[in-house]
Amino acid sequence: MTRVIHxxxxxxxxxxxxxxxxxxxxxEAFRTVAEDAVAADVxxxxxxxxxxxxxxxxxxxxxxxxxxLRTLDDADIPFLAIVGNHEGKRDAQWLxxxxxxxxxxxxxxSPEVVDGVAIYGQDFVPRSxxxxxxxxxxxxxxxxxxxxxxxxxxxxxxxxxxxxxxxxLEEATVEFDAVLLGDNHAPETADVLDTxxxxxxxxxxxxxxxxxxxxxxxxxxxxxxxxxxEDDGVAISRRALTDTREFVFxxxxxxxxxxxxxxxxRVRQHEHDVEDAVVIVxxxxxxxxxxxxxxxxxxxxxGALVARMNDxxxxxxxxxxxxxxFADPDAAVRERVRELGLSDAALGIDETxxxxxxxNSNVRETVERRVRDLLEDDRAAFDPVPDCEPADEDxxxxxxxxxxxxxxxxxxxxxxxxxxxxxxxxxxxxxxxGTEGTAAxxxxxxxxxxxxxxxxxxxxxFA
Numbered sequence: 001m002t003r004v005i006h007x008x009x010x011x012x013x014x015x016x017x018x019x020x021x022x023x024x025x026x027x028e029a030f031r032t033v034a035e036d037a038v039a040a041d042v043x044x045x046x047x048x049x050x051x052x053x054x055x056x057x058x059x060x061x062x063x064x065x066x067x068x069l070r071t072l073d074d075a076d077i078p079f080l081a082i083v084g085n086h087e088g089k090r091d092a093q094w095l096x097x098x099x100x101x102x103x104x105x106x107x108x109x110s111p112e113v114v115d116g117v118a119i120y121g122q123d124f125v126p127r128s129x130x131x132x133x134x135x136x137x138x139x140x141x142x143x144x145x146x147x148x149x150x151x152x153x154x155x156x157x158x159x160x161x162x163x164x165x166x167x168x169l170e171e172a173t174v175e176f177d178a179v180l181l182g183d184n185h186a187p188e189t190a191d192v193l194d195t196x197x198x199x200x201x202x203x204x205x206x207x208x209x210x211x212x213x214x215x216x217x218x219x220x221x222x223x224x225x226x227x228x229x230e231d232d233g234v235a236i237s238r239r240a241l242t243d244t245r246e247f248v249f250x251x252x253x254x255x256x257x258x259x260x261x262x263x264x265x266r267v268r269q270h271e272h273d274v275e276d277a278v279v280i281v282x283x284x285x286x287x288x289x290x291x292x293x294x295x296x297x298x299x300x301x302x303g304a305l306v307a308r309m310n311d312x313x314x315x316x317x318x319x320x321x322x323x324x325x326f327a328d329p330d331a332a333v334r335e336r337v338r339e340l341g342l343s344d345a346a347l348g349i350d351e352t353x354x355x356x357x358x359x360n361s362n363v364r365e366t367v368e369r370r371v372r373d374l375l376e377d378d379r380a381a382f383d384p385v386p387d388c389e390p391a392d393e394d395x396x397x398x399x400x401x402x403x404x405x406x407x408x409x410x411x412x413x414x415x416x417x418x419x420x421x422x423x424x425x426x427x428x429x430x431x432x433x434g435t436e437g438t439a440a441x442x443x444x445x446x447x448x449x450x451x452x453x454x455x456x457x458x459x460x461x462f463a
Contacts (some may be wrong), residue, residue, distance in 0.1 A: 051065070146222065153181070217238060314445060
């Protein structure tokens with residue numbers, strides 16, 4: 001009999017609720033799976049994708065993952081895995097790195113045989129490319145008595161399915177005894193065309209909707225399966241992870257005359273459970289409007305690690321009319337630029353860089369020409385202005401003048417030089433370097449095109 005742990009959706013590196021502690025929780029859950037594998041002396045750990053939460057895990061997450069994989073390697077337990085949709089990259093995968101250093105095996109169309117079980121893999125494939133799949137796998141080796149396919153995606157007949165499981169099994173060139181899946185965080189098992197198809201679920205709660213205990217599957221090949229007296233079946237059992245972060249779910253159904261007092265009362269009833277836990281308060285029913293912050297602060301004051309309130313009610317619209325007004329953005333820009341204490345020459349260059357009608361390809365040439373001309377006239381043109389307060393009435397800068405005249409003349413000159421530029425190459429409106437919300441100016445003052453490419457023409461280059 002061959003025994004393997006089927007796990008997946010570990011999402012290492014996920015800083016849920018912006019909490020560093022939650023980020024560590026996802027790694028520790030994976031570590032617990034590995035420790036269970038060593039304690040149970042299984043023949044392999046099979047990971048069905050989404051080892052990491054995204055394709056750019058942090059160094060600490062990578063180091064922690066390698067440490068866990070070394071635990072398995074030291075116990076001679078192979079780690080076999082595929083690539084999920086969260087971590088998948090266009091080039092080499094992190095899983096390839098782990099394989100290169102001998103800590104993992106990336107599964108594919110050729111099988112990895114573990115104690116008589118041929119294990120194949122199919123990475124996540126976007127829906128747009130699934131019609132191209134031919135499900136062609138290398139033949140099952142003679143020494144293998146069973147075959148299993150590891151996949152990642154939302155397969156039928158489970159919730160939110162968009163992958164045709166029957167077609168996959170019918171077109172596959174290998175007859176599989178089991179399909180071990182990842183992506184759906186709910187553990188489920190079904191019989192499809194006499195093949196066991198199973199999800200292992202996630203090892204940590206990645207959302208508040210995942211209320212059931214987290215865990216993994218223990219799959220036995222060659223043992224007695226449920227309802228099968230033969231000794232060559234497949235048996236799938238569930239193992240819970242008991243040391244994961246506690247989630248406390250507080251559900252409140254409000255009556256028409258109830259409000260925040262009732263919600264806070266329900267939270268207080270859990271005061272012995274919330275210590276170091278994630279507290280999720282869900283409000284339904286009727287009742288008065290509630291400010292989430294007041295509820296969340298109550299749970300945090302009682303020691304909760306994280307507190308969130310979800311109000312699922314359809315509250316009536318406020319009858320009071322809300323008026324929204326916007327300040328003049330150009331005036332705000334000019335005021336901020338005046339505060340920088342730049343010389344008039346530098347301010348003029350800044351206005352050139354920010355000019356909406358100046359084609360990107362002409363920025364550098366226009367700025368260089370203006371700087372050269374200014375320095376020829378006055379070598380001290382870019383010296384900072386004397387110390388003064390922006391509100392002083394006698395302070396005048398080019399920034400105050402560009403709003404009407406100079407910007408238009410610069411644009412006219414630039415447009416003559418930039419005839420033939422495509423509309424798509426022109427930049428959108430932007431703010432000056434040093435202000436928030438900039439669309440076309442980077443943090444260092446350089447000018448950025450719409451596609452993220454940077455043309456480094458900035459005040460810092462010429463001051």
